Amino acid sequence: MDQQMFCFQCEQTAGCAGCTGKKGVCGKSEKTARLQDELTGALIGLARATNGGTLYTDDTWKIFIEGLFTTVTNVNFHDDTIRELMGRVHEDKEKLAPMCSGCGAPCGKTGDYDLSRLWHADEDIRSLKSLILFGIRGMAAYAYHAMVLGYTDEELNRFFCKALFAVGEDWSMEELLPIVMEVGKYNLACMELLDQANTETFGAPVPTEVPLTVEKGPFIVISGHDLLDLKLLLEQTEGKGINVYTHGEMLPAHGYPELKKYPHLKGNFGTAWQNQKKEFAGIPAPVLFTTNCLMPPAGSYADRVFTTEVVSYPEIVHIGSDKDFTPVIEKALALGGYTEDQPFAGINGGRTVTTGFGHDAVLGLADRIVEAVKAGDIRHFFLVGGCDGARPGRNYYTEFVKQTPEDAVVLTLACGKYRFNDLDLGTIGGLPRLMDIGQCNDAFSAIKIATALADAFGCGVNELPLSMVLSWYEQKAVCILLTLLYLGITDIRLGPTLPAFISPNVLSYLVEHYHIAPVSTPEEDLKALLHEGE
Known part of the structure; x- marks a missing residue:
């Protein structure tokens, strides 16, 4: 740690120990x-x-x-x-x-x-x-x-x-x-x-199917979590012949009624944040970053990237507090977009994704969910979510979801869902087996759903047929994990690697008191979480 740089706050820190060279793995x-x-x-x-x-x-x-x-x-x-x-x-x-x-x-x-x-x-x-x-x-x-x-x-x-x-x-x-x-x-x-x-x-989110096709004509891609910036952009592009597509963390915006009402909010472009360099390289449109996760832009598209709020990068045009998105709009019109509709797909080939299963939407189905559990139609709930990243091993979450039994419901949130959110898992009694709650910003919905179901069954959250299998990348995952521990939730599976800043003694404390365990293989973890073979 004698170098001037030392940083181990993210999951992809060099060697799972800490970035100490001239540049961190994030590009910092x-x-x-x-x-x-x-x-x-x-x-x-x-x-x-x-x-x-x-x-x-x-x-x-x-x-x-x-x-x-x-x-x-x-x-x-x-x-x-x-x-x-x-x-x-x-x-x-x-x-x-x-x-x-x-x-x-x-x-x-x-x-x-x-x-x-x-x-x-x-x-x-x-x-x-x-x-x-x-x-x-x-x-x-x-x-x-x-x-x-x-x-x-x-x-x-x-x-x-x-x-x-x-x-x-x-x-x-x-x-x-x-x-x-x-x-x-x-x-x-x-x-x-x-x-x-x-x-x-913006209203309570409602389940919404979101197309992944980008229509012909000028368009803007907006990334990050700031819904107010999206609303302001939609207002300023209204009537200008410019379509707006969410990216990454902005996907849940499609579920909010006050944002859904804008017809030029068309769909979602791309997948998780770590794929942006590949996905942004060839698009004839500007990209607006409202929050993380920004990667250092490649030269092939740096002139099409704009930032606002606390996001900033040298020599990239920054939209200040006046929120005048004119430079972004002018760039979109100058680039012109695609000449024909472009049908993109998710990681698993799906052409649409569904979002908007916030706590109001899910708890509106509570009676049906409780009935399905009591009838034996739903055996287990899995909350599979968290941050995504580029480190090898994150395909674990895709395989885990694919292997969940047909009588299990998968709840998901944050950008880790891009590993599997375009999969068609079917339904149970008319209820979708895969429900996207939103981003990490929507983690409160997951907690509210879990506690409401526990109340409905007259038990604690830890007694529910519910397992949490989480991925982490940066600091928002840390505070969410601490909230789960504060609530006394145990038996969380965490991966793909454990935080480098957790010492052996602190890890032992977490294992002893909260039974936190690292992910292993989908097969072994599913067997353990479903208590098969006991």
């Missing part, structure tokens, strides 16, 4: 990684200056949330914007504690935290602090999306401050472990806030 440079560490250290310094959140300006909470979101994997590769954000952090700290700048007293408020202290700490302390830090980075993404829709919660905001403060302190494992569990608690509240923001703004 050593310089950018160092700046992101400095930004995090500045945020910890700001947390100290707030005295646990008792001091703040009107902009303090936004700075915490935006700063943490900026450091999530595949969000921001632009050094200048990171420096600018650091400047805002320092300005806010000067307003909160103006006497600190010239003070040499060791009160903990006088300087930014040096994150190398964390990377060089005892491995168990480093493990717990990493769970806290990476967890609140993921949680900040959800808080950000709720915030842009006008939904905030001061208790959540104060917890960001508390958690950052804890990362900077020389606390023991016994002091840090409760903070780790609190990340799960507050992330549950944060996901619920985002669910409220999305459904009250």
